[in-house]
Amino acid sequence: MTSTVTYQPTENELRYTFGGGPAVAEIKPGSLLVTSTQDCFGGAVLTVDDLPSKVCQAFNPVTGPFHVAGAEPGDTLALHFAAITPARDWGMSATFPHFGALTGTHTTAMLHPPIEERVWRYTIDTAADTVTYHARRSDHTIVMPLEPMLGTVGVAPGGGEAxxxxxxxxxxxxxxxxxxxxxxxxxxxxxxxxxxxxxxxxHARQGQGEVCGVAVETAMNVTIAVDLIKGVTTPRPRIETDHRIISIGAARPLEDAYRISQHDLVTWTAQLTGLELLDAYQLVSQAGRAAPGNVCDPLYTMHAALTKAVLAGASPYGGVHQRLRHIAEPTR
Amino acid sequence: MTSTVTYQPTENELRYTFGGGPAVAEIKPGSLLVTSTQDCFGGAVLTVDDLPSKVCQAFNPVTGPFHVAGAEPGDTLALHFAAITPARDWGMSATFPHFGALTGTHTTAMLHPPIEERVWRYTIDTAADTVTYHARRSDHTIVMPLEPMLGTVGVAPGGGEAxxxxxxxxxxxxxxxxxxxxxxxxxxxxxxxxxxxxxxxxHARQGQGEVCGVAVETAMNVTIAVDLIKGVTTPRPRIETDHRIISIGAARPLEDAYRISQHDLVTWTAQLTGLELLDAYQLVSQAGRAAPGNVCDPLYTMHAALTKAVLAGASPYGGVHQRLRHIAEPTR
Amino acid sequence: MTSTVTYQPTENELRYTFGGGPAVAEIKPGSLLVTSTQDCFGGAVLTVDDLPSKVCQAFNPVTGPFHVAGAEPGDTLALHFAAITPARDWGMSATFPHFGALTGTHTTAMLHPPIEERVWRYTIDTAADTVTYHARRSDHTIVMPLEPMLGTVGVAPGGGEAxxxxxxxxxxxxxxxxxxxxxxxxxxxxxxxxxxxxxxxxHARQGQGEVCGVAVETAMNVTIAVDLIKGVTTPRPRIETDHRIISIGAARPLEDAYRISQHDLVTWTAQLTGLELLDAYQLVSQAGRAAPGNVCDPLYTMHAALTKAVLAGASPYGGVHQRLRHIAEPTR
Amino acid sequence: MTSTVTYQPTENELRYTFGGGPAVAEIKPGSLLVTSTQDCFGGAVLTVDDLPSKVCQAFNPVTGPFHVAGAEPGDTLALHFAAITPARDWGMSATFPHFGALTGTHTTAMLHPPIEERVWRYTIDTAADTVTYHARRSDHTIVMPLEPMLGTVGVAPGGGEAxxxxxxxxxxxxxxxxxxxxxxxxxxxxxxxxxxxxxxxxHARQGQGEVCGVAVETAMNVTIAVDLIKGVTTPRPRIETDHRIISIGAARPLEDAYRISQHDLVTWTAQLTGLELLDAYQLVSQAGRAAPGNVCDPLYTMHAALTKAVLAGASPYGGVHQRLRHIAEPTR
Known part of the structure; x- marks a missing residue:
């Protein structure tokens, strides 16, 4: 039987760094974690009149960190997201001064005054699986699919960094x-x-690249099946779905995020299939998919993806995705 | 009744610049063009032993240019691709010295010797709609969907440039x-x-970003319905499909290709829907899609796309896509 | 005795592309060319009320092209600038919409309105060797050294490009x-x-990087000693002074302009001195100098420089710089 | 009379992060600090056979951190470097796998094997003020000026980061x-x-951009006059010399490091002189200097500099540079 850890953070327990603080709970490999996350505004933006630059002291709080029993440097952590469900029937988005892809920022420094800070409030309907946009300067209302996701997932960095x-x-x-x-x-x-x-x-949903810098931000209820792969290193974040393997690169300029993700996908594919390195490079060149995650954060992200159909039945990380899927099944 | 221009280029008629040479044929708006294209190697790479750096004098020949009757600066050319069909049952790909995203190049200049130049020959089956990869250093054979496309479509630049x-x-x-x-x-x-x-x-098919620099290159038979939109400017290449509008940016670094494409999509969306500019920015931030075309050419490309479902019935360029689709219908 | 070609262009003879047009004069290697250049505004900006976006049809006219007798692909052209002297006692600068390093541009596309277009008129005093800045929004007047230079020097590109x-x-x-x-x-x-x-x-003078996009623009009288080095290729623009060798890279992002220039300087140094490649890389790492030329044009430029003191007496291109200096001496 | 703090770190006291650990000593504003620094290899590279990737566990140790009495967020720390003197008569440099501007790295990820790791040992002569290079693959010996500097100077970051x-x-x-x-x-x-x-x-000396990623690394004896400017913020690192003011930007791509540094220099110049912002932009465009610091670290750096001659007598930070220079004078 699968053991379950339930943890609901208080506002004071939210963290703003990866690394640098003690764990809030311990989790054994093979367990389920049932928890929740606050939105990137710490819940402080409630109406279109709550400008984030005025009402927020800090941004992007995370729930955790969680200590995984037995995890050591050189291992790989596997987090299977059994459920990511909006905890509210609304979400907020905004333009923010000197943030986003189509504005001068503190690094792409320009002499323009900042673009107007403006807030949008979305309606989330989990029954209908929809997110509804309401324009601020006209009467437009636009219904889009609800596609819940987590923007921030990570572990403590090494070398004493936070x-x-x-x-x-x-x-x-x-x-x-x-x-x-x-x-x-x-x-x-x-x-x-x-x-x-x-x-x-x-995020209740997000465009690719998150061009204005902010998605449809909302609190989430999250269930994770946690596992540990001992003695196997993973240099960069990776994702496995039922149908694809995905490598993620984070860097500036954006081509380096592309390079990192494609390099990891090529070497991973070579390892999984036994293809020689340039043969794997060639295969990914024709079968690979790529898209930006964000083009606004301190480092930009891109993912590189490959359908499992070209992997000749290879099973990444010894089939842990299938096992965790099975553990998570009853929770869906 | 639709008039049709048929043009099959001889090898000597192929061109290697946009701008700088006379037209090969004239086409009236509303006509069909039936033509063909050579592959990016000028057809000189026939076997895996034909290294492009040895057998090719020049790269990426184009068919044309075609003179469109009545087209003037300030107008928009509409090219509806009724058919793009492989003219052969094989395609070629390669790694090429100092070209591609995961190698030093003449601009991302490095002290490494070039990566090995290697050629792959693909089998194309238009009946089965497949492209088959054959590894060079092992026996792997991998079947992928045939997804024909044209890598190069353009007009003469302005200002006397070629x-x-x-x-x-x-x-x-x-x-x-x-x-x-x-x-x-x-x-x-x-x-x-x-x-x-x-x-x-x-290309018989291509991964997003064309990471090694070369797709599955092949000759194509192409049918185009050509039209002209008088007095309407288009600052950057755009694409319309039955379901989406797409803007394309070309620049380095890659984030500028992203910025150009998203900027064009945001302003185009504002114009089509009547949304105020920041309201359109917000909508694209949540509904927009993005992906790289190439991350290897002299300028990188990215596209920004939006489903027509959020456009509230707006019809780009007065519905020319639907009209051309209708003209092209009998040719499919 | 040195032969001299004198050529003063009329306004109609000015060109706006490299490549794509016939020569205006022929020059024999070993000759002097006495000519002049118009400013980047084509002389149309005369007062601070002449906004370039209003009064200019095109930008950056060049004088030429000049046909060098006997020059063939694979040779190197050597242009020794004997004199570059302001032809006027004033120069103009400006901010220009969507141009410059600290503003959104058509490639670093942003939603900001353009920064104000504003013109500055400088006083040039060739006797005192000074350029004087006059602020537009206050009474500040600042005197700087006159340091005349040419922003644009080039040959026709290959491959039929213009x-x-x-x-x-x-x-x-x-x-x-x-x-x-x-x-x-x-x-x-x-x-x-x-x-x-x-x-x-x-330019009467220019900051490194030309941050606002425009220098102190003025017409120049120019004397050049022209020579040809047969059978020696030069992959990228290079400069030789009495004390330094300099390689120039042009690319985006700026690190690629840096890479190109440093790569050329390293390989050139290895060739001149007989140092093995990584030994030359190490030497340039400690002795090399670098600076941006522009960070605003379609491609950014950086130069990499090395003092001849570390070259152990090596003489680039067989001493052509000294010979041309000698030819040019009487003209100074 | 000036008080002096003397601190010589043991090997165990060296730190590898900014932020994240307690201070090693307290310093009162107006005091002198006499201390020393280890080289970037932690002193582990002694001969050309000591490959850094083999003999080093960590890189770039720093001496400190020092707690400045009374310093609070919103203040500016002023560190006047009275002396930076090599503590040895030798320095080391190296190429390092996947590090440097002319090689693939972990972010500019490429499929090339790493460039050869090689070590160079330099002779430092403080009496003659020279640094001598010895080639590894030939007999070349090249003497260069000794120009001691510190590569790493910083404070703890905010927000709980290390x-x-x-x-x-x-x-x-x-x-x-x-x-x-x-x-x-x-x-x-x-x-x-x-x-x-x-x-x-x-560094006993360093080329601009540190192209191979490593300078002439050596231990230093350092004397610093420390001061605190209460209630004055400084957004980015700045430097003042007797003749120039300098702003430093750190970012990727390199143009953003350029933008940050130029933006800070423009706004700083406007503030010091009373020039309106675009007038200051124009002045810096013609009088500014720029150069890369590194084009190899996790973020690249560039500096923007302006001669005080154009500042009309303005005195940055109320003349603290002159005061600290005076305090430091007896120590030179």
């Missing part, structure tokens, strides 16, 4: 990719004893 | 996006009298 | 580096018969 | 700019109580 939760990198973090949705398994290399993973930043 | 056909930019050119497939309409701003459009670089 | 004169690349063009000053020799690889070099875009 | 000492950013860190030399004052914004500054990574 990174703001807004940052994506090799330790995971603010990957902001719609690929982290219910039913997938995320793989993260362990850098410190216990792995110390944390999650947050739920 | 650009190598390997280059994508505002005039189109080597966009290398799988979105230019049968059934879509490509929109290009006209820069010179007659537009002088040309096409080439057929 | 490039706008605003573009820098392997053919030279709008390099916008203060290193092209009186007393230096510029080396350019020849791509077409006759080389077809042209010059323009004089 | 950053590896290899990283440069707004908190300073591994800036790797030759501008941090004896006689200059470095300004850093304070993010945490006590500022917690640390220093390290001495």
């Amino acid at each position: 990174r703001a939760t807004i940052v994506p990198d090799a330790h995971g973090g603010n990957l902001d990719t719609p690929e982290i949705r219910p039913g997938v398994t995320v793989y993260l290399g362990v850098n410190v004893p216990g792995a110390l993973f944390a999650i947050g930043d739920g | 650009r190598a056909t390997i280059v994508p930019d505002a005039h189109g050119g080597n966009l290398d996006t799988p979105e230019i497939r049968p059934g879509v309409t490509v929109y290009l701003g006209v820069n010179v009298p007659g537009a002088l459009f040309a096409i080439g670089d057929g | 490039r706008a004169t605003i573009v820098p690349d392997a053919h030279g063009g709008n390099l916008d580096t203060p290193e092209i000053r009186p007393g230096v020799t510029v080396y350019l690889g020849v791509n077409v018969p006759g080389a077809l070099f042209a010059i323009g875009d004089g | 950053r590896a000492t290899i990283v440069p950013d707004a908190h300073g860190g591994n800036l790797d700019t030759p501008e941090i030399r004896p006689g200059v004052t470095v300004y850093l914004g304070v993010n945490v109580p006590g500022a917690l500054f640390a220093i390290g990574d001495g």
Whole structure:
């Protein structure tokens, strides 16, 4: 029988870095974690009049970190997302000063005044599986599919570092990719004893690249099946779905995020299939898929994906995705 | 009744620049063009022993340019691709010295010797709709869907420029996006009298980003319904499908290709729907899709796409896509 | 005795591309060319009320192209700038919509409205060797050294291309580096018969990177000693001064301009000194200098420089710089 | 009379992050600090046979952090470098796998095998003020000027972050700019109580951009006059010399490091002189200097500099540079 850890954070327990603080709970490999996440505004943006730059002290709180029993540097953590469900019937988005892809920022520094800060409130209908947009300067209302995801999933980085939760990198973090949705398994290399993973930043849906810098932000109820793959390293965040394997790169400029993700996918494919390296490079060149996660965070992210149809039956990480799917099944 | 221009180029008639040469034929708006394209190697790579750096004098020949009657700077050319069909039962791919995303190049200059130049020969089966990969260093054979497309579609640039056909930019050119497939309409701003459009670089299929720099290259038979939208400018290449509108950016670094494409999609959406600009920015942030075309050419390309479901029935360019689709129907 | 070609262009003879047009004059290797250049505004900006976007039809006219007798692809053209002297006692600068490093542009596309277009008029005093800045919104007047240079020096590109004169690349063009000053020799690889070099875009002075996108633009009187090095290729623009060798890279992102320039400097140093490649890499790492030319043009430029003190007496291109300096001496 | 703190770290006291650990000593504003730094290899590379990837466990140790009495977020720390003197008569450099500007790296990920790891040992002669290079594959010996500098100077970042000492950013860190030399004052914004500054990574000399990724690394004896400017923020690292003001940007791609540094220099110049913002932009465009510090670290750095001659007598930070220079004078 599967053991379950239930943890609901209080506001004071939310964290703003990966690394740098003690665990909130311990989880044994093979267990389920039932928890929840606050939105990226810490719940402080309730109406279109709550400008984030005025009402928020910090951004992107995460739930955790969780200590995984037995996890050591050199292992791989597997997090299977059994459920990611909006905990509210509304979500918020915004433009934010000097943030987003189509505005000058503190790094792409420009002499323009910031673009107007504006807030949008979305209606979320979990029964109908919809997210509804309401324009601010006209009467347009547009219904879109509900596609819940978590923007931020990561472990503590190594080398004594502590990174703001807004940052994506090799330790995971603010990957902001719609690929982290219910039913997938995320793989993260362990850098410190216990792995110390944390999650947050739920999105009711998100465009690819998150062009204005903010998705449809909402609190989420999350169920995760947790496992540990001993003695197997994972250099960069990876995702497995029923049908695809996915590598994620985080870097600037964006082509380096592309390079990292494709490089990892090529070498992973070579390892899984036995294809020689350039033969795998060629295969990915014709069969590979790619898309941006965010083009606004401190590092940009892209994913590289390959259908399992071309993997000749290879089973990543010894079939852990299928096993966790099975453990998670009763919870769906 | 629709008039049809048929043009089959001889080897000597192929061109290697957009701009800089006279038209090969004139086409009236509302006509069909039935033509063909050579592969990016000019047909010189026939076996895995034909290394492109040895057997090719030039790369990426195009068929054209075609003079469109009445086209003037400030107009928009609409090219509806009724058919893009492999003209052979084989296609070639390769790694090429100092070319591709995972190797040092002449611009991302490095001290490494070039990666091995290697050629792959694919089998194309148009009846089964498949492309088959054959590994070079093992016995792997992998069957993938046939997804024919044209890598290169463009018009003459303005200002007296002539650009190598390997280059994508505002005039189109080597966009290398799988979105230019049968059934879509490509929109290009006209820069010179007659537009002088040309096409080439057929791919039996291509991964997103074309990571090794070369797709499954093959000759194509192509049928295009050609039209002209007078007095309407189009700043960057756009595509319309039955279900989506798409903007294409070409730039380095890759985030600028993303920015160009998203900026065009946001402003186009605002114009089509009547949404105020930031309201359109917000909508695209949640509903938009994005992917790289190439991350290897002199400029990288990305596309930004939006489902027509969120456009509230707006009809781009006065419905020309539907009209051309109708003209093209009998030819499918 | 040195033969001299004198050529003063009329307004109609100015060109706006490298490549794509016939030569205006022929020059024999070993000759002097006495000519002049118009400013980047074509002389149309005379007062601070002449906004370039209103009064200019085109930008960056060049004088030429000049056909160099006997020049063939595979040769190197050597242009020794004996004199670059302001032809006026005033120069103009400006901010320009969507142009410059600290503003959104058509490629770094943003939703901001353009920054204000504003013109500054500088006083040039060739007797005192000064350029004087006059603030537009206050009474500040600031005197700076006169440091005349040419922003644009190039040859026709190969492959049938014609490039706008605003573009820098392997053919030279709008390099916008203060290193092209009186007393230096510029080396350019020849791509077409006759080389077809042209010059323009004089600056009374310029900051490194030309951050607002426009220098102190003025017309120049120019004297060049022209020579040809047969059978020696030069892949990218190079400069030789009495004390330094310099390689120039043009690319985006800026690190690629850095890479190109440093790569060329490392390989050139290895060739000149006999140092093994990584030994040359190490030497340049400790002794090399680097700076941006422009961070605003279609491609950014950086130069890499090395003092001849570390070259152990090696003489680039067989001593052509010293010979041309000698030829040019009487003209100074 | 000036009080002096003397601190010589043991090997165990060296740190590898900014932030995340307690101070090693407290310093009162107006005091002198006499200390020393280990080289970036932790002193483990002694001969050309000591490959860093084999003999080093960690890289870039710093001395500190030092707690500055009374420093609070919102203040500016001023560090005047009275002396930076090599503590040895030798220095080491190296190529390192997947590190440097002309090689594939873990972020500019490529399929090439790493470039050869090789070590160079330099002779340092402080009496003659020289650094001598010895080639590894030939007999070349080249003498260069000794130009001691510190590559790494920073404070603890805010927000609970701890950053590896290899990283440069707004908190300073591994800036790797030759501008941090004896006689200059470095300004850093304070993010945490006590500022917690640390220093390290001495270079006997360094090329601009540090192209191979490693300078002439050596231990240093360092004397610093420390001061605190209450209630004045400094967004990014700045440097003041007797003749220039300098802003430093750290970012990828390199143009963003350029943008940050130029943006800070423009706004700083406007503030110091009273020039309106675009007038300051124009002035910097013609008078500004720029150069890369590193083009190899996790973030690249560039500096933007302006001669004080154009500042009309303005005195940055109320003249603290002159005061600290005076305090430091007896120690030179």
